[in-house]
Amino acid sequence: MSSLSSPDTPGPLGLAGQAEADAAARRLASAAAHTAAVKRRERLAQWHLLFIAVVVLGPLVIYPLVRLVMLSLTDAHGLSGHAYATFFSNPETRGVIGTTLGILFASASLASLLGVALASLLFFKPFPGARMVTRFLELFVAFPSFLVAFTLIFLYGSQGSVSIGLQRLFNLQTPPLDFLFGIGGVILAEVVFYTPFVVRPTLASFALLDQRLIEAARSLGANGAMVAFKVILPLAWPGIAAGTILCFLLTLNEFGILLVLGSAHLITLPVAIYSAATVDLDLPTAAAGAVVMLLMSLSLYALYRRVNSRKVKGAGHGR
The missing domain is CATH 1.20.5 (Single alpha-helices involved in coiled-coils or other helix-helix interfaces)
Structure with missing residues (x-):
């Protein structure tokens, strides 16, 4: 089978x-x-x-x-710390660093506060033309800083249009505005120039907010101040902090505004390094100052990267 x-x-x-x-x-x-x-x-x-x-x-x-x-x-004899000893033993160094830090904190703090306030106005209280203002601020960051200094001179200098106009309006013997070439003019120019650098990251942080939380807080009776400090600020602080640190970093390294508006008595660290290298021809001391400034900048940049990474992680968790 x-x-x-x-x-x-x-x-x-x-x-x-x-x-x-x-x-x-x-x-x-x-x-x-x-x-x-x-x-x-x-x-x-x-x-x-x-x-x-x-x-x-x-x-x-x-x-x-x-x-x-x-x-x-x-x-000439090899490795040596003589340049750093010369830099830090100079009696003017303490004053230079103090002036640098004073201008840095005054300019960056004012620019940060103004930037956050302007971003809040543009985002939460939009007005006709707010989008155009935002686009202008984005374009403004592409301008060179010394251009802002010259613009302020043309407007508010002793021979500027605003100063001459006030002189003629009130029949004054001398122009009433004479503050630009000094610490006041430098701070004003840096605030004007670096405020947009805070506005943009702050607007980006506001755009990531959950609007339902804001509406819920308002529905529970929270006023504007409570919503701002209890809801918006805790959620948006990484972006605000990143923009503020970036503002401090850029202001620390500012040179063009100082070169145009700084007086002979207003010596900051970048100007001192430039003077040591080009006027005194003391390249080792200038290099030591540049290394000190580089370490300060890298410290701020590391802090900026850390805060910015938290902002990115927070945005990812929010989604």
Whole structure:
């Protein structure tokens, strides 16, 4: 009697097992191919990073910074801290650092407060033309800082249009406005120039707020001040803090406004470094001052990155 099935012919269960094995093999092959592709992309990214570091960052950033540090740490006899000793032992250094920090905190604090207030007005109390003002503030950050200084001179200088107009209006013998070339003019110019740098990140933080929380607080009877300080500020503070720290960082490194409006008695750290390098021709001392200023800037930048990463994480959790 002939058999209904041959030993060499797989049954239904054998066919199903073979199909599963083939599918598993294909999945393994696909996973292996994907892993190999990921490794190739990682290697390619590493080569790109190495190329950028060697060809672009090397001659433009890394080498100058290394040379700057080495110049501040060496003299004719080799490694030495003489440049730093000269820089910090100079009796004028304390006054220079004090002037720098005073202008920094005055300008950046006022610019931050004004930026947050202006962003709050543009976002929560929009008025006709508010969008145009926002676009202008975005464009304003592309202007060079010394242009703001010259604009203030043309307007509020002793021979500026506003000053001459007031003189003629009130029949004065001398122009009434004479404050630009000094600490008052520098602070005014820096506040005007750096306020938009606070407005933009603050507006971005306000845009991420959950409006339902604000409406709920208002429905429970909270007034404007309570909503602002109990709801909006705790939620938007990472963006506000990031914009404020950025403002401090940029104000610390400001040079154009100081060069135009600073007087002979208003010497800040950037001006002192510039003077040591170009007037006194004391490059090691100038390099030491530049390294000190670089460390201050990097500290602010590290703080900015930390706060900004918290803002990004908070936005991700909010979504």
